Amino acid sequence: MPLRFDAHVSTAETDYGTVLLDERGGTYWELNPTATLVVRALLDGGEAADAAAALVREFDIEPTRALRDVEALVGDLRAAGLAS
Numbered sequence: 001m002p003l004r005f006d007a008h009v010s011t012a013e014t015d016y017g018t019v020l021l022d023e024r025g026g027t028y029w030e031l032n033p034t035a036t037l038v039v040r041a042l043l044d045g046g047e048a049a050d051a052a053a054a055l056v057r058e059f060d061i062e063p064t065r066a067l068r069d070v071e072a073l074v075g076d077l078r079a080a081g082l083a084s
Contacts, residue, residue, distance in 0.1 A: 002042055002043075002045050002046065002047070003039060003042035003043055003074060003077070003083050004043070004083060004084050005020070005043075005082060005083050006081065006082060006083060006084060008022060008023045008024050009021065009022055009023070009082050009083070010023060013036065016030075016032070016033070017030060017031045017032045017033050017035065017036045018030075018031040018035070018036045018039060019031075020082060022080075022081070022082060024081075029080070029082065034055065034059070034069075035073055037051075037054055037055065037058060038051045038054070038055065038069075038070050038073055038074075039073075041054050042070075042074070048067060048070045048071060048074070049067065051066075051070045052066035052067040052069075052070045053066075055069065055070070
């Protein structure tokens, strides 16, 4: 499940996570540091399991919960038309 932002999406990392700009409508999205960790893992070619493992290492959460959170985030980004 590697992730790619669509061509109309600009990104900027901040001290608080990542900001996404959907240039089609001028809508901003803010990803918190947890979501940023997931997105980085997936943009680097990782699978959902890799991103979930990064969450487990960083935040000491249950692996099944981490995987559900990764899948939910990716689903939301795709549903919003920001990523493929």
